[in-house]
Amino acid sequence: MSLLSKVKEAWVGLRAGRVTLAYPAAPAPAPERFRGRPIFDAAKCIGCAGCANNCPAREILVYDVCQEIRILKYLGRRCTYCGRCADVCPENAITMSREFETATPRIGDLQQRIELFMSTCQRCGRCFDPPSKLDELKLRGYRFDDLENERWIFRSSAYLEGQPVVDDVPLEMD
Amino acid sequence: MKAREKERTLRERFGAAIRRTDVTSPGRWCLYVAPEAIREVCRFVFREMDARYVISVGMDDRPYSGRFLVSHNFAFDRDGILAAFLAELPPDRPEIPSIAGEVPAAGWAEREFRDLVGIEPKGHPYPKRLVLPDGWPDGVHPLRKDHAWNEVPEDWDDEVTFRFDDPPEGCTVVPFGPFHPTLDEPAHFRLYVEGETVRGCEYRGFMVHRGIEKLAESVMSYNDIPMLAERICGICGCVHNVAYAQAVESAAGIQPPPRAEYIRTVMLELERLHSHLLWVGLACHILGFDTLFMQAFRIREPLMWIAEKISGNRKTYSLCLVGGVRWEITPPLAAELRGILDRLEKEWNEVAQAVGRDRNIQRRTRGVGMADARLVKELGLLGPVARAAGVDIDCRRDHPYAAYDRVEFDVVVELDGDVWSRVLVRVREVFESIRIIRQCLEKMEPGPIQTPIDEELLPGRIGLSSVEAPRGESHHFVVTGENNRPRRWRVRAPTYQNLQGVPAMIRDQTLADMTIALGSIDPCFSCTDRLETVDLRTGLVKVWSQAELEQLVRARKSH
C-alpha cells in the first residue's frame, strides 16, 4: 500500500508543471489591478487632504505655509500600498502604479512633495467631499504636520480645546 | 427566540444577579451580571448549558460609564448565538472573581486583562504575567485610557529577564525557541524532559507585540482599521479584515449588500485554500518530506496569482471597508477563477489519494499530539484541532456570516484527535472550499458592493463577530466609540486558544514529535501576540535572544 502511494507521489512530482517565474532574469509584469507605489499628479491635486486623512499608515503629510500655499508630502516609508488614498481622492490625482521594485538606500527616491496654490476656503477641510461619513476629515482648516520630523500631528491643542494632545509635538497657534 | 429561553433559565436560577440583558440581533446576546455572581454564572453556562468559551475582554470604560468592564464571551454553537456576559466593576477597585478555575480555557485571557487593563482576577489558579515584558513596571497598564499609545514608563528596565518556574522533579529542561527552524515566529517553550519523553512545558510568548489594539483605539479610524487588522496575520489576514468589518457592522446595525457578502465569502475561501495547501506543505516539510512540500506550494501558486488579479495583491487583499468590499469580481476574473479551481481540484485529488495511504506520514503522525474532545472543551480549542477530535464546530455553519447561509457545504470531522486526523481534516476541507467558491460564483447577482453610510455610528454599541479562519474561529469584539473610532477592539485569533492546548498535547510524547505536534495547530504567533506598545518590540526581542543564546551557548560548552 505504502509503495503504491510512493509511486503516486512520484507521479504527482514528475508530471508537475512549473510555477517558478524567471524573474528577475525576465520581467514579471504586474496584473492590471496591482497596487504598487502611489504616484501623485500635481496638476490634478486640489489639496483637499482627503488622502492624508484616510491613509491608514499616516504616510501623507499636509502643511499650510500660509493662507494660499499648502505643501503635500508623501513619505514613502511605511506605505502599505493599500490604495485608500487613490480611492478617496476626488480628482483622481493618485494612481496606484504597477511599480514594485522600490528598494532604495535613499528614501528621497520614493518621496513626493507637491506645493499647491490654494484658493481661500480653509475651514471646510479644503472642500473634501467624503465618500462616506466614516471617511470624513478628522482635521479641518489649517494643517501643521511636522514636515521636518516627518510626523503626522493628530491634534493641535490650539483648535480642539479641552482635548488632550495625543501626539508628542504640541503645537500652539496664536 | 432561543436567547430569550436561555435568559429565562438564567433568571430562574440566578434571580437578581442577572441585571439586564439585550438581544441585539437574533444571534447576538449581551447580558449584564453582578460581578459577585460571574463565576457561578459562567460555570453554569459552560458546564450545564454546554456553551463554548470564546474569550474574556477587559475594558477601561471610566471615561464613559465611570467603570471598568469585563466581558466573558461564550458561543452557543447549536443555537447560533454569540453571547457576552458583562460585569461592571467600580473604578477604584477593579477586581472580579476569576472563572479560570471553572473554565480552564479562560486562563490566558484573564491573565491578559490583568496585565493590560489592570483588572485583578481574584483567585486565578496561575496568576503569572502573560503579555507584558518582564521589565515593565507593575501597576502600569497600557490599555487603560489614561495611558497614551506611545508612552513608555520611565522605570522600564529592559535588563529584567523572565523568571522561569521550577521544572518538576527528575526532569531536564530543553529550551525550544524563541528561534527554531520549525517556528516561523518567535516563541519560547521550556520543555521538561525525562529521557526522551516530554513531561510538561512552560510557555513564554508575546514577543512580537505590536500594540495593534491600542493603536486602533486611540489613533486610527473605523475605515483605517481594516487595513491594520489584515496585518495581524500574514496568512489569514483577510479573515481579520472581514471579522473586524463585521463586528463594527454588527454593532452599528449596518447590512452590507449581498454581492459584497458573496465576494467576502469567495476571498475568505481563497484564503483558506492557500492556507491549507501551505499547511500541508509545511507539515510535510517538518516531517522531512520535501517532495510534497514543493508540490503543495506549486499547486498553491495559481491561487496567489488570481488573488493578486482580483485584489491587487497576493496576500494583503485590503478587501473590506465597514459596510462592503472594495474589489469587484468581474466576469473574466470569475471565469479565470473557475478554471483555476478545476485544475486545483484535479491536482489536489491526486495528492490526497497519494498522501491518504502514505504509511511513512502516518507513522509520524498517528497517535501524536493528542487532543481529545474533553481537552477541546476544557481549553476551548478550535478549528481543525477540534474537528479532528470529533467536535463538530464550524462558525461558517454555526454562526453564519457573509454568504455562508446561502451555500451548501459539509463540515469535515475526524475522530482520532491526533495529528493525522488534522491532516485529513485539512486535506478534505480543500474540496469543500472549492465547492463553496463555485456556488458563490454561480449565485452572485450584480449589484452594489458598498452600503452608503450617511450617519455617524452611535457610540457605546457592542458588536461580536466570529469568522472561521483556516486555523479555527477568529473572534472580534468591538465597542463603538467617539471620534470615528472604536473604544475597544479585542481580537482573539484561534492560535490564542490552541496554543494553550499544546502543553497537554505534547505531554508524555517523545521530544522528536514536539515539532509536528506544535505545527499541527498551525500556530500563528503574531496573531496571538497582537498587543503591547510598539517601541518596545525590538528591546523585548533583544532581551530574549541574548538570554536564550547565552543559555544555549553555556549548555553547549559544558558538553
Ligand code: SF4
Ligand atoms: S497606498 Fe495606503 S498607505 Fe500608501 S499612501 Fe496611500 S493610503 Fe497611505
Ligand code: SF4
Ligand atoms: S485627495 Fe487627491 S486632490 Fe485631495 S489632497 Fe490628496 S491627492 Fe490632492
